[in-house]
Amino acid sequence: MSANIFDRRRVNGPPRSVEPLYTDEGDVKPFTNGGRADGRSLDQLRPIFIKTGPLAVQPTFSPTAPSGSAYYEQGKIRISCAVYGPRQxxxxxxRMGSFDCDFQYAPFSCSWKRRPHIKGADEKEIALILEQAMAPAIRLEAYPKACIDAFVTVIESDGKFATISAAINCISAALADAGIELYDIVAACSMSLNASQWVSDCNQAEEDVSQCSLFVSRMPSADEITYLLQQGKTMPDQTDRAVQTCSNSCARVYAVLSRYLQASMEQPAS
Amino acid sequence: MSSESVIVTPGRRLGLTQEYESGPGTYVRNGMIYSSILGTKKIEQALAETSDDSIKRPMLFVERQNTKFAIPVIGSEILGRVVRINPRAASVAIMMVDSAPCQEDFQGIVRVQDIRATEKDLVQMINSFRPGDIIRAEVISLGDQRSYFLATTKNEHGVVFAQSEAGNSMIPISWEEMQDPKTQTIEKRKCAKPVT
Incomplete structure (x- = not known):
C-alpha cells in the first residue's frame, strides 16, 4: 500500500493489522444428544444485556443528536438503535404522528455471508415488520403532524427470528429512553419447532434445522399481541402452544427491560 | 407531593380514575391510569380554592427530568426566526414551543391576514417582518402538508428582536416602528408588546 494510491473515499484500516481471534465453535450439530449445543434448556432464553443512551451526543439539542438510543445484546446478537423525533x-x-423504521444489517453482521451495503428486500421487509410491531405501542395521537424515526443497525446477527425480536426489544428501550409517549413497552421472543418440540430463542444453527420458526411481540400490560409471524408449517394446536409459551417468555423479557429502564433512571439521581 | 419518588416505566398501572385525575405522561384505559413515559411518578393535590360542583381529585402525572421534546399544537406560543418573506406570507423556523426548545426546527408560516387583528387589508408584509427577525407568535392551525399556520394578532405577539439594515439590533419605539440606536434610522415592524 503505497502513499500515492491512498483511497480518501473510504475508511482506511490502520497501517498495522492483527489477525482476529477466532472462536473455535467447530461444526456442532444442534440437538444432537437430546439437548441444545449451548447447554440451555428448551425454554431458556439467552442472557440479555441492555444499555440506553450509547449514542447520546452533547449538546443534547444538536440536530444530529438522537433523542434516544439503545444497545441490546442477546447471546451473540448485538443491535443498536437510534430514535429521532418527534420531528417534522x-x-x-x-391527527396523528407517524412512525418510521429503518433496519440494516452491518456488512459483517452475518458470519456466514458478507452483506452488501445496499439494503436488500429482506431488510426492507423486516423494517416493515418492526414498524407494524411497534406502532400500536406508540401514542401517535399525542404527536400530531410529527414524525418519529427509528434506525436499527444489526452489528451481529444469530438467527433471523431471534434478531427481529431482539430488534423490537431494542427499539422499545430506545423509545423509552427518548421519552416518547408509549402505551406499553413491547417485548418480543422467538421460537422454533424441532422434532415436534418448541425451542425458545434459537440461534442460527438451530433455526436452520427447524421446520418452523415463529415470533411474538407483546404489550404485557394490555395483554395484547402486536405482531405474530410464523414461517413454516405446523398444526393449529402446535401454534397455539407456541404462542402461549412465547407470551410467557415475553413477560420475562419485559421484566428485564423494565427493571433495566427503572435502574437507568435511578442512577443519575444518586 | 408523594414522599418517596417511584420510577415508573411505560405501561405501569398507577391508579384509578375515580381517585385521580390523569395528568401529563399518563393515559387512561378502562378506568385505570397508566404511565406512558419513563419517569418519576408524582401526585399533585388539587387546589382547595377551585370550588367546582365536582369534587377535585389529585392529579397523577409522570415527570421526566432531562428532556422534553416540544411539538407545536394549536394554541401554543412559539418563538421563531423569519426565514423568508413574500407579499402573502412569511415563513418561520419555529425554534421554541412554549418554553421548551425544539430539537429540530419546525416550519411555520404567518399569512399576511394573520399579522394583526384590525385593518387586515392595509397590512403589508414588508412593513411587518423582515428575514432574520425573531418573532413570538401563536399556532392557529396545524396548517397544510408542510407548515404550521401562525398568527401575531395579539399585542404580545410580533417581532421581539430585529436587526437594522446597518446590522445593529433595534429598539421598538411604537407598536409598528423600531429604531436603530446608532444610525437613528426607523424601520417598520409589527412589534411585540414587551411582556414583563
Missing amino acids: GRKSNP
Missing part, C-alpha cells in the same frame, strides 16, 4: 416529517397527518 415529509408526510404529515394532522
Whole structure:
C-alpha cells in the first residue's frame, strides 16, 4: 500500500493489522444428544444485556443528536438503535404522528455471508415488520403532524427470528429512553419447532434445522399481541402452544427491560 | 407531593380514575391510569380554592427530568426566526414551543391576514417582518402538508428582536416602528408588546 494510491473515499484500516481471534465453535450439530449445543434448556432464553443512551451526543439539542438510543445484546446478537423525533416529517397527518423504521444489517453482521451495503428486500421487509410491531405501542395521537424515526443497525446477527425480536426489544428501550409517549413497552421472543418440540430463542444453527420458526411481540400490560409471524408449517394446536409459551417468555423479557429502564433512571439521581 | 419518588416505566398501572385525575405522561384505559413515559411518578393535590360542583381529585402525572421534546399544537406560543418573506406570507423556523426548545426546527408560516387583528387589508408584509427577525407568535392551525399556520394578532405577539439594515439590533419605539440606536434610522415592524 503505497502513499500515492491512498483511497480518501473510504475508511482506511490502520497501517498495522492483527489477525482476529477466532472462536473455535467447530461444526456442532444442534440437538444432537437430546439437548441444545449451548447447554440451555428448551425454554431458556439467552442472557440479555441492555444499555440506553450509547449514542447520546452533547449538546443534547444538536440536530444530529438522537433523542434516544439503545444497545441490546442477546447471546451473540448485538443491535443498536437510534430514535429521532418527534420531528417534522415529509408526510404529515394532522391527527396523528407517524412512525418510521429503518433496519440494516452491518456488512459483517452475518458470519456466514458478507452483506452488501445496499439494503436488500429482506431488510426492507423486516423494517416493515418492526414498524407494524411497534406502532400500536406508540401514542401517535399525542404527536400530531410529527414524525418519529427509528434506525436499527444489526452489528451481529444469530438467527433471523431471534434478531427481529431482539430488534423490537431494542427499539422499545430506545423509545423509552427518548421519552416518547408509549402505551406499553413491547417485548418480543422467538421460537422454533424441532422434532415436534418448541425451542425458545434459537440461534442460527438451530433455526436452520427447524421446520418452523415463529415470533411474538407483546404489550404485557394490555395483554395484547402486536405482531405474530410464523414461517413454516405446523398444526393449529402446535401454534397455539407456541404462542402461549412465547407470551410467557415475553413477560420475562419485559421484566428485564423494565427493571433495566427503572435502574437507568435511578442512577443519575444518586 | 408523594414522599418517596417511584420510577415508573411505560405501561405501569398507577391508579384509578375515580381517585385521580390523569395528568401529563399518563393515559387512561378502562378506568385505570397508566404511565406512558419513563419517569418519576408524582401526585399533585388539587387546589382547595377551585370550588367546582365536582369534587377535585389529585392529579397523577409522570415527570421526566432531562428532556422534553416540544411539538407545536394549536394554541401554543412559539418563538421563531423569519426565514423568508413574500407579499402573502412569511415563513418561520419555529425554534421554541412554549418554553421548551425544539430539537429540530419546525416550519411555520404567518399569512399576511394573520399579522394583526384590525385593518387586515392595509397590512403589508414588508412593513411587518423582515428575514432574520425573531418573532413570538401563536399556532392557529396545524396548517397544510408542510407548515404550521401562525398568527401575531395579539399585542404580545410580533417581532421581539430585529436587526437594522446597518446590522445593529433595534429598539421598538411604537407598536409598528423600531429604531436603530446608532444610525437613528426607523424601520417598520409589527412589534411585540414587551411582556414583563
